[in-house]
Amino acid sequence: MPSYEEDLSEFERRNAQVLGISTDQVFSNEAWAKSMGGLSYPLLSDNWPYGYACAQYGVLRGEGRAERAIFVVDRQGVIRYIDIHDISEPPPTDKIMEALDKLR
Amino acid sequence: MAQPKRPVWRLKVGEEAPDFDLPATGDTAGKGGPRKQVRLSDYRGKKNVVLAFYPAAFTPV
Numbered sequence: 001m002p003s004y005e006e007d008l009s010e011f012e013r014r015n016a017q018v019l020g021i022s023t024d025q026v027f028s029n030e031a032w033a034k035s036m037g038g039l040s041y042p043l044l045s046d047n048w049p050y051g052y053a054c055a056q057y058g059v060l061r062g063e064g065r066a067e068r069a070i071f072v073v074d075r076q077g078v079i080r081y082i083d084i085h086d087i088s089e090p091p092p093t094d095k096i097m098e099a100l101d102k103l104r
Numbered sequence: 105m106a107q108p109k110r111p112v113w114r115l116k117v118g119e120e121a122p123d124f125d126l127p128a129t130g131d132t133a134g135k136g137g138p139r140k141q142v143r144l145s146d147y148r149g150k151k152n153v154v155l156a157f158y159p160a161a162f163t164p165v
Contacts, residue, residue, distance in 0.1 A: 004156065016152040019128075019142060024161045026127050026139055032161035033134025042128040043161075044142050053124040058114045059157050066157040073121040073153040077145065082117055096154060103152055 007093050008040050014100040019044055022066050023051050059084060072099045121155075 004011070004018050011018055018041040022029070029043035046053040046066070054060035059067040070091045072081035081099030083091045115122075123145045130137025147153050 004154075011154065014152065016154050017147055018154045018156060019144075020133070021126070021155060021157050022160055026129060028161045030129050030134055030139075033129060035162075036134065038135035039129075039133040040131075041133065042131055042140075042142055043133045044124075044126040044128040046124070046126055053122070053126060054157060056122040056124070057155070057157065061159075065159040068159060069155075069157040071115070071121065071155040071157075073144070073147075073155065075147070075149055075152060077121055077123075077148050079115055079117055079119050079121050082115065091156075100152060100154070 003093065004041070005036075005039055007097075010093075010097060011100075014097065014104065016072075016100050017041070021046055021053060023047055023054060023060075023064060070096055072096060072103075074103050121153075 020043040023046050025047050026045045029045060033039045033043060051060045051064060054066045059069045061067055067084055069084040071079055074080045080103060085091045121144060125141055125143040128140055128142040130139060
């Protein structure tokens with residue numbers, strides 16, 4: 001997640017809001033973000049009902065954690081880009097930017 | 105019984121993004137801002153949204 005912090009102005013330039021989502025509780029996310037010196041975007045807790053949003057997006061793994069996945073949603077609420085990644089690797093930012101560029 | 109490694113259900117490009125309404129850190133996570141609810145549909149007509157799902161807080165990146 002912190003990798004997106006560096007790219008924040010690039011997201012802003014493309015009129016895009018970054019939202020982090022995991023099944024952690026809000027206090028865990030706050031503590032984590034604080035330990036990294038803070039983030040400039042919100043972290044959402046898909047914790048009650050547990051993993052419901054992750055399941056709706058098809059990214060809830062068997063052990064109850066979200067996969068590392070990116071969904072770009074346009075201003076009409078339509079999914080325009082999906083990248084579901086190996087859990088150890090963050091999705092490449094340049095591909096996300098390309099997808100956002102197509103929306104402008 | 106073996107668990108499937110990946111879920112079967114997948115969304116596709118061009119489909120409507122399922123709406124959600126989730127508790128969140130403030131607009132700036134970990135910087136002391138107030139918590140709030142974030143609803144995906146609140147961005148409709150205003151901003152593109154990049155949803156970044158991640159496995160867990162405190163996981164190395």
